[in-house]
Amino acid sequence: MADRNSFNKVILAGYAANEPELKTVKTYNTNYCRFSLATNEWFKGDKKKTEYHYIISWGKTAEFCHKYITKGKFVIVEGKLRNRSWDDEGERRRITEVHVETMTLIGKMGEAIEQPPEEEEEETEEEKDPY
Numbered sequence: 001m002a003d004r005n006s007f008n009k010v011i012l013a014g015y016a017a018n019e020p021e022l023k024t025v026k027t028y029n030t031n032y033c034r035f036s037l038a039t040n041e042w043f044k045g046d047k048k049k050t051e052y053h054y055i056i057s058w059g060k061t062a063e064f065c066h067k068y069i070t071k072g073k074f075v076i077v078e079g080k081l082r083n084r085s086w087d088d089e090g091e092r093r094r095i096t097e098v099h100v101e102t103m104t105l106i107g108k109m110g111e112a113i114e115q116p117p118e119e120e121e122e123e124t125e126e127e128k129d130p131y
Helices: 059-068
Strands: 010-016 021-025 030-043 047-058 074-088 091-106 112-114
Touching (some): 030 059, 047 059, 047 074, 059 091
Parallel strands (some): 047 091
Antiparallel strands (some): 010 030, 010 074, 030 047
16 A cells, blocks of 8 residues: 655755756657755854755756756755665765756846746656666
8 A cells, every 4th residue: 555645845945056967868868957056054153054955857847947047046946855876886876866846046136937837748767867
């Protein structure tokens, strides 16, 4: 029986820490875009801790991301956490990424640019994790 009381949802608001990188999964002719998002947490005495989150988007959202996001741009991302692992010269590596469902860019004077709605498509296992 499926556990319907659990869910995987994350919402982050922060600044693009680098320029997005657009790539293509050639076997499926599908684009994906990656960048890091920096979020800050403030503590007493004006101390701050910055966390960096790996963000990945697919298809039309990836194209939107690559076209409109630049380093330092304020972005709100809503998505799901995904873990993946691989072997790197005999050493097991692991990463947690946020797979984007929706994204909003906040521009000058509170202007918001929202991604266009993406058509629903079935993703194969390789599209979900091409690594």
